[in-house]
Amino acid sequence: MGHESADDATATATAAGDDGKAKKPWGFLSPFGASAAVLEQAAEANEKQSGRRRRTEEVKLKVDGQWYDATGWALAHPGGAGFVRLLNGQDATDVFYALHSYGPNGSDEALKRLRALPKCDAPYDTEEYETQRLTTANAEFGELRGKLEAEGWFKRNALSELSVLAQVLGCYVVGQAIAATHPILAAISIGIGMQQAGWLAHDYVHGRGKWCSMMRCFGALTNGFSAEWWSHKHNMHHSFTNVDGKDGDIKLEPLYYLSPPETSGRPDSWLRKYQHIYGYPLYAMTVASAWARKDKTELALLVGHYAWLFGTLPLGVAIGSMLIGGFLVGSLVTATHQSEEIMYEDGSFVDIQFRSTREADVKNPLERWLWGGMDTQLIHHLFPTMPRYKLHKLRPIMQEWAQKHGYDFRISDSRDILKKNYKHLEGIAALETI
Structure with a gap:
């Protein structure tokens, strides 16, 4: 078998x-x-x-x-x-x-x-x-999950849902209003809006129930976010986090090498020597398409998004906002996994999550908002369908549970995590070419 x-x-x-x-x-x-x-x-x-x-x-x-x-x-x-x-x-x-x-x-x-x-x-x-x-x-x-279910942790709150949605749309409205007079500020505002729209769309795609089903198109319409592609690729990442050969998020060669080529067994590239230099800027180039699947509905939504972006905004604002949004998403969403353990064997779901994921200890309210729930990455990986605005409250409960059952709940200052991720890319880049 x-x-x-x-x-x-x-x-x-x-x-x-x-x-x-x-x-x-x-x-x-x-x-x-x-x-x-x-x-x-x-x-x-x-x-x-x-x-x-x-x-x-x-x-x-x-x-x-x-x-x-x-x-x-x-x-x-x-x-x-x-x-x-x-x-x-x-x-x-x-x-x-x-x-x-x-x-x-x-x-x-x-x-x-x-x-x-x-x-x-x-x-x-x-x-x-x-x-x-x-x-x-x-x-x-399983017992813990059942307890959380009974206590209503997976239920969505209407006011919280409207609040996070209004914050995202507000960034777009402000950016659109000042695009002609303050293009740099407009690009920043829309770029941050795109990042936040990505976090929110991520929450909708993971979520279950009528509201999340209705909002699955939100990402495609607001920032070119392909829900169907994400469902395929991202759920694989959640199931086999940092498992080599199964998690596509860690198989990034030749752009990034997260483990030495001799360890992964995949071909080396001259690009590896410079990955710590171009690494973070390249995150700004995250672009999606539904063309391969001939998904007419999603393609229509994506066309609508790019028609608004390039049809109503100055070109510099349109491109700038895409680069800003892509950079903010890419640099934060990868940091909590890339420098953690990479595994070469199957394992239990819970064990894999604790070994592959680190949470960010973010105390500044604005910075926490920018992280968009990605700072509670470990808890999110354990309970992906739980609304993101409940994850911070669950953290102390999960820390206590992890200690009781012998798991290492990894959490570090957000700046330390970003620094560690950069050092990891730099360390792999410094290895001799094979």
């Missing part, structure tokens, strides 16, 4: 046309390895259209002690087939409840779909083999 790694999936993820020849679809320019996610989605779309399967191996996973046969369901999975296939043979309980709707977080749709899947026997001959794979769900974490 083997399953294909993300590297293998990426290598085969090309969309074939009617003539059977592989065609590489349009992708992304992004420092986050986004093109692989786009290729994977395009390949899955081709599987559905052609009726031909790239991979025929069975997919079995366990949730709440029950094994399910997800072989046929994988391609219909809204979050992508690759996501399900990488969980083949594993206990997916903690991953499932972290990312899906199951009642307390606003909907029970995913739980109903899960329970409708065919039940099957375990793919292992012995329980010892399963234990060796470290795929057992964390019972103590």
Whole structure:
């Protein structure tokens, strides 16, 4: 019972046309390895259209002690087939409840779909083999999640939702109003608005329930944020955080090397020597596209966004705001993972999150606002569907839980985290070329 790694999936993820020849679809320019996610989605779309399967191996996973046969369901999975296939043979309980709707977080749709899947026997001959794979769900974490559900931590508050939405839209309104007279300030205002819109869209895509479903288009309309691409790529990141070969956020070569080439086994590049110099500026170039998936609805929203950006604003303001927004998003969203442990083996969901993620201790209210909830990255990774405005209140509870159960709750001053991330890029850059 083997399953294909993300590297293998990426290598085969090309969309074939009617003539059977592989065609590489349009992708992304992004420092986050986004093109692989786009290729994977395009390949899955081709599987559905052609009726031909790239991979025929069975997919079995366990949730709440029950094994399910997800072989046929994988391609219909809204979050992508690759996501399900990488969980083949594993206990997916903690991953499932972290990312899906199951009642307390606003909907029970995913739980109903899960329970409708065919039940099957375990793919292992012995329980010892399963234990060796470290795929057992964390019972103590399940109890904690149930307690938080009962206490209403996953419920959304209408006033809080309107407040964060008004703050984001306010940045756009101010920038638009002063674009002709104060272009630099306008670019800063809209750029910050784009960053905050990214954080808010991120919250909507993770969230469950009617409000979040209705607002999934928010990111595409306000800052070119592709919700469908994000669902595929980002959920993979959440499930296999910093696991080499599965988390696309750490497979960034040749733009960034987060581990030595001899460790990762991937080819070296002359660019590596300069990655600490161009690294942070390159974050400003995060650009998205829905072209590969032929998603007409999302493409229309993205066209509307760029029509507003370049049709109503001075060119300098439009470009400047994109660069500012991209830089602010990229530099903060990566810092809490990139210099932490990179793993080369499967592991339990909870253990992986504590080993791969560090929180930022941000005391200044303005700086905390700019972080947009990314300073509570570890708690967010443990409970992705929880509204971001509740994560700070949960921190002391999680710190106490982690200490009780032997986990290292990593938290550092925000400046120390950014400095550590830069030093990590610099240290890898200083290694001899191989």
